[in-house]
Amino acid sequence: MSAVYIDVHGHLAPYGETGGGPPSLRDPAGSLAAKRALGVRMTIIGSPVGAGSMVPGAAAGNYDQPADRVRAHNELMGELVDRFPAELRAYAYLDPFGDEAMLGQAAELVKDDRFAGLLINSSVRGEYLGSERAADFFAMADETGVPVLVHPPAEPSGTAGLHGHHGLIEHIARPCDVTIGIAAIVAGGWLERYPQLPLIAAAGGGGLALLAEKLELAVARTPGRAASGPRLAGRAVDSLAKVYVETSCPSEAQLSANLRVFGSGRVLFGSDSPPLLAQLDRVTGLVSALPAEDRDAVGWRNATALFGLPWPG
Structure with missing residues (x-):
């Protein structure tokens, strides 16, 4: 049987919104056809900026979007799912440091079957989610029970x-931000307080699989040094083990490390495609080369279990 995939990390621009980015973002039919040819049967899409911009500099106002504008964007994403119901689900985007209205509208949206989960940024204006300011978000996300x-x-x-080196920002700085962002969530104790909260680290988790021991050192109490920052009751590696990672970094070394550290049950197929359609065959190639049991777990089984999706065959 040919390899089959559910893609937990894709992007498409909804009808009715204008902006930059490659043409594939605004060609859902063409993009989905290209993915279908490689075995991708369903994609969960979302915008990491709401109706804002992914271009550094132009993105300065992303977190100034009020809840009603963010909701309008999310509803347009839902309408895109309506156009391709067999192949799309959406994430509801929100600012995790947003107000009660921002959190409340996201919690309402994920009751709609078109929305499979929530999408947040690993940092907001340079602040990571280990902060106590994220308390309301984590409580809301845990209550919804949907993947984040x-x-x-x-x-x-x-x-x-x-x-302004956009290539370094896109391909180096962003995975590093996810690495630090998830580490801050672990150090903040959020996964001890909410052990069933399903977090998915984009960019393959960045360097997390190589830094588990360093994360343990980072949160350890050091004799002779004053305590600072949040403290875990248990081990950092136990909280880190609760995280899911995806495969959007086309690296055999990272995938191998993720399988070793997180296990095949915690790795999900994700491509960041669109916009990275040109890299899709590399990502599918890496996953298709895995032993059959791991290939199917990563390719689609884990996603069907986590998101409650049907068999994509």
């Missing part, structure tokens, strides 16, 4: 030092 895709922001922390 932790996606890098348009402007990761430290972007200013890259002097």
